[in-house]
Amino acid sequence: MYPLSRTDSRDTDSIQQRQKGELEYLVFPKLEETGVVEHLFTTRTGGVSNGIYSTMNLSFSRGDDLECVRENYRRIGEVLGTDPEHMVASKQTHTTNIHLVTKADAGNGITRPSVYDDIDGLATDIPGIALVTFYADCVPLYFVDPVHRAIGLAHSGWRGTVAGMGACMVRYMQEHFNSRPEELVAAIGPSICVDCYEVSEEVAEQFREGFPEDVLQPGKAPGKYQLDLWKANQSILLRVGIPPEHMAVTNVCTCHNPEYLFSHRASHGQRGNLAAFLMLKES
Template sequence: MEPFVKQVKEGRPVLFTIASWMEQFSELTVGFTSRHGGVSRAPYSTLNCGLHVNDLPEHVVKNRELIAEAIGQPFEAFTYAEQVHGNEVTVVGLQEKGKGRASRESAIQAKDGFITNEKGIVLCAQFADCVPLFFYDPVKRVAGLAHAGWKGSVLNISMATISLMTHTFGSQPADIRAAIGPSIGVCCYEVDETVASRAYKVLTDVKASPKEQLAVITDKGNGKYMLNLQELNRKLLREAGILSSHIEVTQLCTSCSSALFFSHRKEGGPTGRMIAWIGLL
């Protein structure tokens, strides 16, 4: 069953929530935006959340405000970073609350993963094909979010996030729930040998079996490969101690569904960004 459930309300942005998490954990808000229900104009139409893609800043901020209103959380709670396709993860406390929501200059700098145990903070990360990774420890009440493109994936940002949850707040991997959100699928993600070799290396490092490697990388025989970033991250999550039964994986491909999501690869030019969000109420 698809874990990301479409939420459509008249006059509101179209959102996807991890409905099962929010039903089980009433203290949580968590989900992913679409490209519909905002004020941006083409080629960013309409719910662009990225301030770095040359859209009008006032449109981006308005879109972010509309999302906050739709989620039912104050705009001041939404916290953003300048993402750099790395594996640096940081703890977000009350001092960081609201950073980056209205300007890039005020954002948390050079981070791609975030964790918090503070109520009233909504962690946000931006996407247009890369893999959103969601984390929640219901025992210690710690929420996390990571941005995993191919670089962040092979740098094992999932392990970095889980390690920080463990060392900072005492989370146990077996307690943590994880979800892999809408992103470019193996159906659409062709890469070259440079990228494939990096993926092979991380799979070798975690002693992936030939069958597991084949599930992640398909050699097309022409120096090109099809890469399954969702499956790579699922393998790395399991290696970090997350139970298979605690990992949710989307079937939504941002490239196949570019009418619903922004896709940097499919659109091949200027386009917008969705956000993933998670917060403790």
Template sequence: MDFVYANENHSTIINEKNGVVFLTFPKLVKAGVCHGFSTRIGGVSEGHLSSMNLSFTRGDDPEKVQENFRRIGAAIGFDAKDLVLSSQIHETEIRKVTAKDKGDGIVRETMPGIDALVTDEAGIPMYTSYADCVPLLFYDPEHHVAGMAHSGWRGTVAKIGAKFVAYIQKEYGSKPENIIAAIGPSICRSCYEVGEEVAEEFKQVFLPEEIPLIMDDKGNGKYQLDLWKANELILTQAGIRKENLDITDICTCCNSDKLFSHRASHGKRGNLGCFMCL
């Protein structure tokens, strides 16, 4: 499987099982955490949703979406009927998931307005959805806590990654220096042009010396924004050690034939899924 890589990091593992291609992260694999990030490959959806669309809100046949969830679950290693789905709104609300929540979003309606999920209970697969935004994955091996946060530009400005770290510190006693984390496939700096309004939001929350690290000023009111670097700064400043952090080198927009990208498709696309299960 030939992906276009944004750099020489190669910290994303490409997996294939029964025709389903998904991505994993070395440090989480080494820690023994069941997780994966879907691609477009291996599902049954058609047209611009082909083939592994994992959203019920993009106009797809619900039965095909259910089959896609079943296939990706079988490939990664969880039972799709137990999934807990997020219902994301680019905010910073975190939901603690327990066994009673199994099936939320799959067999019944899910709680709205959630951009992060977390649990310390085994056997509860969790799902967050993407099509250019940044998936953040977390695992605390000491307290056996796993979770994910959806971090688009709004979530990044709001530093949802740091809020997630603070949340599991408070709720589970997690220590940031023990957390294993990953920044997953999303749009890269070269592909992500933003305007002055978005750039100004970042200038308000990042230090002046950090701005050149996360943003290139093109001089015409346009900027190239690096959400990977911005989230790396957020997570390491929250106490996560660099040696415990995998940062992807796969851009959704550069690989829009294999990954759904909102920008590359001008909104005509399905959704990718990120999954974790203890």
């Protein structure tokens, strides 16, 4: 198994590597402990794509061979106990828009073109439908309501984070599923770490209010800052009422593991996409 680089030694069991054949993937034990979901976060291993997409690319829109991408989804489906016809994805555009997934959405964006765009969050209470969101440095946010049996999955780059995507998802689940923040279990997934994520003064200014001071650190050049998206998203989830003991926070950086995880920054844009998967089990 790949020697995964972690940014620190805190709670190394918060996210774990698993393997099925050649396919390696990452899971959160805290989500597994709910007993109501199947989930994973992909790595670059175990697929059939080649070149800059090797091997487990899950993007249909970056120039990869489409048959290879379809086979990659089929292999992920085997791990989850489902198939691509029961997966749902959307085109992400760094919004806080959330779509309520129903049975009619099955296959959207995977086995057929997406009928909706500008969606960065998916939520459902339908068992057997796998929610899918895409990454190559941005932050995946997983939400599980084991009481009301509902789930949410959100993509949160710096724009989504400063707009409070995590809080938007919690409020959405409250409205649609009667979820209570104190009953939710959440995970902040693999993404770019503070040491690798340099931002401009313009971006930094948007994080100076409403976030802990230490989400920004001095950059390596004048007018630059290091942005801690993990801490920023954690603060959002804490403020909205998710207990710290119900939260898993990654210490796995995409940019520190470019041979194992796609990173837009490390590859200068020459890459495929990772994906987060989250599915309610059949009761």
